[in-house]
Amino acid sequence: MSVVVARDLTKRFGEFEAVRGVDFDVRERECFGFLGPNGAGKTTTMRMISCTSPPTSGELSVLSLPSNRGRDIRRRMGVVPQENNLDEEVTVVENLLIYARYFDIPRREARSAAEELLHFVALQDKRDWRIDRLSGGMKRRLLIARALVNEPDLLILDEPTTGLDPQARHLVWEKLRSLKRQGVTLVLTTHYMDEAAQLCDRLVIMHEGRILVEGSPRELVARETSPQVIEVFEPDEGAAQGLRDLAELAERVERLADRWLFYTAEGDALLAKVRGVVPDPGAVWLRGATLEDVFLQLTGRGLLE
Amino acid sequence: MSAAATTVARVRKTPLFRIPDVRVRSAWRLWQRNAAIYRKTYKINILPNFFEPFFYLLAMGFGLGAYLSRLEGFDYIDYIAPGLAATAAMYGTSFEVTFNCFVKMQFGKVYDAAMATPLTIEDVGLGELLWGTTRALIYGQVFVLIAAGFGVVHTPLVIFTPVAIAMIGLMFSVIGLTFTAIIPLIDYFTYYWTLFITPMFLFSGIFFPVSGLPGWAQVMAWFMPLHQAVNLMRALTLTGDVRAAVLAAAWIAALTALLFVLPLNLLHRRLVK
Numbered sequence: 001m002s003v004v005v006a007r008d009l010t011k012r013f014g015e016f017e018a019v020r021g022v023d024f025d026v027r028e029r030e031c032f033g034f035l036g037p038n039g040a041g042k043t044t045t046m047r048m049i050s051c052t053s054p055p056t057s058g059e060l061s062v063l064s065l066p067s068n069r070g071r072d073i074r075r076r077m078g079v080v081p082q083e084n085n086l087d088e089e090v091t092v093v094e095n096l097l098i099y100a101r102y103f104d105i106p107r108r109e110a111r112s113a114a115e116e117l118l119h120f121v122a123l124q125d126k127r128d129w130r131i132d133r134l135s136g137g138m139k140r141r142l143l144i145a146r147a148l149v150n151e152p153d154l155l156i157l158d159e160p161t162t163g164l165d166p167q168a169r170h171l172v173w174e175k176l177r178s179l180k181r182q183g184v185t186l187v188l189t190t191h192y193m194d195e196a197a198q199l200c201d202r203l204v205i206m207h208e209g210r211i212l213v214e215g216s217p218r219e220l221v222a223r224e225t226s227p228q229v230i231e232v233f234e235p236d237e238g239a240a241q242g243l244r245d246l247a248e249l250a251e252r253v254e255r256l257a258d259r260w261l262f263y264t265a266e267g268d269a270l271l272a273k274v275r276g277v278v279p280d281p282g283a284v285w286l287r288g289a290t291l292e293d294v295f296l297q298l299t300g301r302g303l304l305e
Numbered sequence: 306m307s308a309a310a311t312t313v314a315r316v317r318k319t320p321l322f323r324i325p326d327v328r329v330r331s332a333w334r335l336w337q338r339n340a341a342i343y344r345k346t347y348k349i350n351i352l353p354n355f356f357e358p359f360f361y362l363l364a365m366g367f368g369l370g371a372y373l374s375r376l377e378g379f380d381y382i383d384y385i386a387p388g389l390a391a392t393a394a395m396y397g398t399s400f401e402v403t404f405n406c407f408v409k410m411q412f413g414k415v416y417d418a419a420m421a422t423p424l425t426i427e428d429v430g431l432g433e434l435l436w437g438t439t440r441a442l443i444y445g446q447v448f449v450l451i452a453a454g455f456g457v458v459h460t461p462l463v464i465f466t467p468v469a470i471a472m473i474g475l476m477f478s479v480i481g482l483t484f485t486a487i488i489p490l491i492d493y494f495t496y497y498w499t500l501f502i503t504p505m506f507l508f509s510g511i512f513f514p515v516s517g518l519p520g521w522a523q524v525m526a527w528f529m530p531l532h533q534a535v536n537l538m539r540a541l542t543l544t545g546d547v548r549a550a551v552l553a554a555a556w557i558a559a560l561t562a563l564l565f566v567l568p569l570n571l572l573h574r575r576l577v578k
Contacts, residue, residue: 013578050421052417052420052421052577053577053578054577070425071328071423071425072423074421074422074423075422075423077421079421081414081417081418081421083414083417084414085413085414085415085417085418086418087338087342087413087415088413089342089345089346090341090342090345094341098337098338098341099418099422101334101337101338102331102334102335102338102419102422102423102424103422103423104330104334104423147421150422
C-alpha cells in the first residue's frame with residue numbers, strides 16, 4: 001500500500017523546470033528520504049506532496065487522494081517546515097492549541113494532546129515559555145510536536161536537523177524513529193548523509209530536478225560504488241607518480257585538491273601496494289564506502305550554486 | 306526529451322475575480338488565532354491606535370471649536386465627532402491589514418504554517434478581513450461610546466452604529482489587504498498611508514463640509530471611501546438623516562462587494578506557487 005504515488009511529476013516556474021518528471025512511491029510505515037544538493041528540487045517536491053504547490057503536470061496522489069484534494073489530505077498530514085514559523089507572541093503550549101484549532105480539534109482533546117506531545121518532545125518544563133526563550137533545538141522539537149497535533153498518518157519534514165547541535169540532532173532522530181515504530185509514515189529531505197543512513201528505509205538522490213537513483217542506503221552503497229575506499233592525503237610528487245601506476249588496480253580513482261581516493265573491492269591488497277609508494281603511514285587509510293561517496297559520485301563535487 | 310524540457314510553460318495566474326476556495330469555519334480559526342494573540346498584546350497595542358482620534362476630538366473640538374460659532378447649525382465638536390469615529394474604525398483595521406498582515410505573511414511565515422493545515426490561503430485572507438473588521442468595530446464603537454459621554458450624539462439612529470462601523474471596517478479591510486497582497490516590500494506602505502489614508506483624513510469632510518470645496522474636489526471627495534463613511538456616521542449620530550445614511554451605506558456595500566474577492570485571489574496568486 002503506497003502513501004504517496006508520483007508519476008512523471010513535473011513543476012515549472014516560468015521557464016525554470018524545478019522538478020522534471022519524477023516517479024516515486026512512498027510505502028506505508030516507512031521513512032522515505034529525498035537527498036540532493038541545494039536546488040535539486042527536493043523542497044519543491046515536498047511542497048507538492050503537502051499540497052501547497054500544485055503540480056504543473058504528471059500524477060500525484062497522497063494518502064489515496066488526488067493532490068487537488070488539499071484540505072482533506074492536509075487534515076491527515078503533519079508538516080515540519082525548514083524555517084521556524086511558530087507564533088512568537090504566545091507560549092509553547094498555546095502554539096499547540098492554536099494549531100489544533102486549525103484542524104477543528106475540540107478544546108478539551110487539544111489540551112490533553114498538547115500536554116502529551118510536550119512530554120513526547122521533552123518540553124513539558126517549558127510549556128509556559130515564550131518562543132523567543134527557546135533554543136534552536138527546542139523550537140525544532142516544538143515544530144515536530146505541532147505537526148503531530150492532528151495525529152497524522154503521514155509526516156513531512158524538510159531538513160529536520162539543519163542547524164542543530166549533535167545532541168539535538170540525536171534527540172530529533174530518536175523521536176522520529178519512535179514515531180515510525182508507532183506507524184507514522186515519514187517523508188524527509190536532508191543533505192546530511194549520516195541522517196539519511198540513520199533514518200531512511202529507502203531514499204532517492206535528486207539532482208537538477210531529476211531522480212538519479214533509488215534504494216535503501218545499504219543497497220545504494222553496494223550498487224553504486226565500490227565497497228571500500230583508500231584515501232591518500234596530500235601525496236608528494238614522487239608518491240603521486242607511484243599512485244598513478246597503481247590507478248588501474250582500482251575500480252575508480254578520484255583526485256581532489258588535497259587527496260586521492262581509490263575505490264576498490266579488495267582494499268587490503270591495494271592498501272599494501274599504496275603503502276609501498278607512500279612513505280608516510282599517517283597519510284593513507286582504508287575505510288568502507290558510505291552514502292556520501294555515492295552522493296558525491298552522482299551529483300559531483302563542485303559547488304553547485 | 307530535451308525538446309519537452311525546454312518548452313516554456315505559461316504559468317497560469319490566479320484569476321482576480323474567481324470564486325475563492327473559502328470555508329467560513331476555517332477562516333474563523335484564523336480569526337481565533339488573531340484574537341488569542343491580541344488578548345496577549347492589546348495592552349501595548351491598543352493605546353496609540355486608540356488615543357489618536359481622541360486627541361483630534363479634544364484639540365479641534367474644544368481648542369479650535371472655541372473660535373467657531375456653529376458649522377451647518379451644529380457645535381464644532383458635534384460636527385467633527387462622527388467623522389473621527391469613522392476614522393477610528395478605519396485606523397483600527399488599517400494598521401492590522403497592512404503592516405501586521407505583511408509581517409505575518411513575509412517574516413513570521415504565519416500563513417505558510419496555516420496553509421500546512423486544512424486551511425487554504427483564501428481562508429486565511431477571509432480570517433484577516435473578519436479580524437480587521439472586528440478591530441474596527443472595537444476602536445470605532447468605543448470611540449462612539451466615549452464621545453457620547455461628551456454629548457455629541459443627537460439621534461436615536463445611533464443604535465445602528467455597530468452595523469455601520471462593521472461595514473466601514475470591512476470595506477477598509479478589503480482595500481488594505483488588497484494593497485498588502487500586491488506590494489513586494491514593506492516600505493511600500495508609505496504610499497498607502499501618505500497618498501491614500503492621510504489625504505482622505507483631511508478631505509473627507511471630517512473637519513469642514515466638502516460643499517465648500519471647488520466642484521472638482523467635491524466630485525473627488527464623493528469617490529473617497531472615508532467620505533462615505535463620514536456621511537454614514539454623521540447621519541447615524543448627528544443629523545438622523547435616514548436617506549443620507551442609506552445612500553452612504555449602499556455606496557460602502559457596493560464597493561465592498563465589488564472588491565471582496567480581490568485580496569483573497571491576490572494572496573493565492575502570491576503564495577500558492
